[in-house]
Amino acid sequence: MPKKNTVKKVPMRSCVGCQEKKEKKQLIRVIRTPDDRIELDPTGRSNGRGAYICPKKECLQKAMKRHALQRSLEREIPDDIYISLSAQVEMLEALPESPVPAGQAAADRSGTGTAPGVADGRAAPVISPETEVV
Numbered sequence: 001m002p003k004k005n006t007v008k009k010v011p012m013r014s015c016v017g018c019q020e021k022k023e024k025k026q027l028i029r030v031i032r033t034p035d036d037r038i039e040l041d042p043t044g045r046s047n048g049r050g051a052y053i054c055p056k057k058e059c060l061q062k063a064m065k066r067h068a069l070q071r072s073l074e075r076e077i078p079d080d081i082y083i084s085l086s087a088q089v090e091m092l093e094a095l096p097e098s099p100v101p102a103g104q105a106a107a108d109r110s111g112t113g114t115a116p117g118v119a120d121g122r123a124a125p126v127i128s129p130e131t132e133v134v
């Protein structure tokens with residue numbers, strides 16, 4: 001099979017859960033810092049030994065079962081790392097492909113019985129302040 005030579009080199013890393021190689025930026029990075037702490041590295045640029053995992057529940061579960069992060073980083077992984085990881089995974093999985101207008105999302109939730117999309121009169125603009133998920 002001929003190998004296509006692309007100009008751009010995308011850094012690839014393997015997920016510790018499914019072992020698949022993915023673009024580094026698609027994965028969550030967990031690092032062992034030089035002072036021996038385990039941290040999540042959202043920037044992907046921190047110093048330290050890194051392990052990578054897909055932002056997927058299955059991968060996280062696989063990694064936990066096999067102690068893959070622990071093995072990869074050669075350190076115990078504190079519980080709160082798993083907690084933050086699963087929080088992050090859930091947040092990323094909950095993200096819609098495209099932003100859904102607030103009114104439509106609300107209609108979806110209460111839309112039992114009424115035909116979806118035909119909500120006349122209740123299309124008041126919802127001005128929501130930016131809700132940051134920490």
Ligand SMILES: [Zn+2]
Pocket residue numbers: 015016017018019020053054056059
């Ligand atoms: Zn994976």
